[in-house]
Amino acid sequence: MSNNSVSIHKTLEQTRASFAWKAIVEASNTLNNKENFKKYVNLVKGLPAFINNNGLGQTLAFIYSKSSFNKQDKKEQKTANAEGVLFKQLQEWLTQENGITSPDPSTDKRSNDYLLHCIMDNNSREYIRATKVTLDLINKMRNFAPGLYEDKYGEKNDKKEPAQSK
Numbered sequence: 001m002s003n004n005s006v007s008i009h010k011t012l013e014q015t016r017a018s019f020a021w022k023a024i025v026e027a028s029n030t031l032n033n034k035e036n037f038k039k040y041v042n043l044v045k046g047l048p049a050f051i052n053n054n055g056l057g058q059t060l061a062f063i064y065s066k067s068s069f070n071k072q073d074k075k076e077q078k079t080a081n082a083e084g085v086l087f088k089q090l091q092e093w094l095t096q097e098n099g100i101t102s103p104d105p106s107t108d109k110r111s112n113d114y115l116l117h118c119i120m121d122n123n124s125r126e127y128i129r130a131t132k133v134t135l136d137l138i139n140k141m142r143n144f145a146p147g148l149y150e151d152k153y154g155e156k157n158d159k160k161e162p163a164q165s166k
Contacts, residue, residue, distance in 0.1 A: 019097060020140035023089045024148050030080045040082035041145040047086075047138045056131040057119050063087045064116060090134060091115035098133050100126060 024044075031037045043063075051059045067084035094100040095109075095118060102117045111117075119130055150156050 015097075016137055017140050019093060020137055021144055023093075024141055024144045026089070027082075027085050027145075028148055030085055031082060036080075036082055037149060040085060041149045043082050043086055044138060044141045044145045048135055048142070051131065051135060051138075056127065056134060057116075060087070060090070060116055060119060063090075064113060067112075087115070090137075093137050094118065094130055094133060098130075100130050100133070 027040045031040055063083045064087050067087050068081040100118050102121045104121050107117045
């Protein structure tokens, strides 16, 4: 293996780890109470199993359906919840950081559900790539989230993690 490929690989890992850490810190600040952040941490911890069992598209659709910006009440839309924060973070990571885009030029990139269009409207190669990129990020986030929760609230998050497929 050449030095260049090792350097590029480290840079990708560092970029992923940096984004994951910033996402967890952002969630901790946005979800400004213990129960909301605990829900976020549990969601992050269980996401790989959910994706492996149901697929990325179904998982994202489920998270979106539970998100605050999917609510009818305008007041509820403005209140961030764990699912909404995570969905927006995944949308940013996949679309802005990894170039997953919708092949349909009429899709509004500013819409809350843009990521769903990117996933559902693309071919299987992009779907598989998006799944891998998502799992790689989530696995980094799983390393940081429980530690930040424990550091911030002085207690461990005792939820048992679901068995993860290899």
